[in-house]
Amino acid sequence: MIDPQLLRDNPDVVRRSQEARGSSVELVDRAIEADAARRAAIASFERLRAEQKAFGKTVSSAPRDEKAALVAQAQELASNVKQAQQQATDAEEAFTRAITAIDNIVLDGVPAGGEDDYVVLREVGGIPEFDFEPRDHLELGELLGAIDMARGAKVSGARFHYLRGVGAQLELAIMNLGLQKALAGGFVPLITPTLVRPEIMSGTGFLGEHSDEVYYLPADDLYLTGTSEVALAGYHADEILDFSCGPLRYAGWSTCYRREAGSGGKDTRGIIRVHQFNKLEMFAYTLPEDAEAEHQRMLAFQEEMLQALGLAYRVIDTAAGDLGSSAARKYDVEAWVPTQGRYRELTSTSNCTTYQARRLDIRSRTETGKTAPVATLNGTLATTRWLVALLETHQNADGSVTVPDALRPFLGGLERLEPIT
């Protein structure tokens, strides 16, 4: 949710942001109207309520013979109050609907435009070249006995898979490397629930336009999360945070579930786009003024991880139209996937400024002792998808895969993954 004060004082900023995203500008005016209506309704309810309270005192202290008459009078007042209260509640709800429909205010410097209008900030690492025909990650995975799509489909359907043998080990190794880096960076590890209540799901903004991406369990009214960001943001919901020891940083590990409803026939081969995968996610709560620095810090951790794994990558600054509704700016790190001849997203880090925190009612104390919404940020540190770039980049002609130095300690010193016979 954006700052209602900003909507009132500086609606043009909100309009410009909506425009940059290609979102509805008209929503802004609708929200402003709803705000005015809400305030008027609240004022008239409170006036009547004050009157009723004063009158109630007269009734309770009145002599017995006058009481009946006073009560009759109070009855009429009560019905007016009830009506006014209903109007205030309705107006409040209408305003909340209107303002939550507005996306977060895009930060200055974010490229305008849609999905293809990103700006490449840098390309790092040499694109790998092979003197043989490289195999794709699934072929390698099958040779190594690491990935089993067929049995995944047999048991659970399309877009499900098994990681087995060195595949399973490799994923755990990547996660552990990420965790090690996160710990060094002051992140508290957190293994999170993956089933959450509706209010947490909507509070984090995942029940908006893309709600058909989300698995839902009607019998229990719970949602399966597509990222631990949901549980990490909900962790401090309704709390007033203490930043006297700096930002609060968490590294959340969880299995993630996505319906991939809109992805049609995209990435149907292998484990690039699957219904279930694992992810280590960074999450930070900071003061609003520290958010941009924290965002850069997260990006640096992500780049450090890709470098440690010897992957070629580029960093892009996502265009306004491609931002999630909560994000004010988003950087993606994309790794080179040899058999596709292009970069594919491995990580994403979003600065949600105070948008998410306002919805979830997460605040901190300012110097004057008042409360104010905090900023929240999230960023990927490792996922199952990384296996794709890792296997393809470090493959050898015989189908074996060289393990990057940084991962060896997590694989018992293993230097090479060998095809199984």
Place this chain on the structure above:
RNA sequence: GGAGACGUCGCAUAGUCAGGUCUAGUGCACCACCCUGCUAAGGUGGAGUCCCCUCCGGGGGACCGAGGGUUCAAAUCCCUCCGUCUCCGCCA
């Protein structure tokens, strides 16, 4: 799954049976000041969150786990839900 107890403005508690000076009391912790030859004890005052209005002095409203209901009036009575605890049953 069954039975029961409970949820009060940081923490701990009173208030709920018998609805109305509850404008929610008290203790601890906290802040300011006073007193005191110690960082102790004591005294006075302050202090929650959210929202609305404001001539920026202040004024008003909401919040007793959440949401409804009854009533002129609800922390208090009724219903639903959530959570915690105890006992029983069942089970990885």
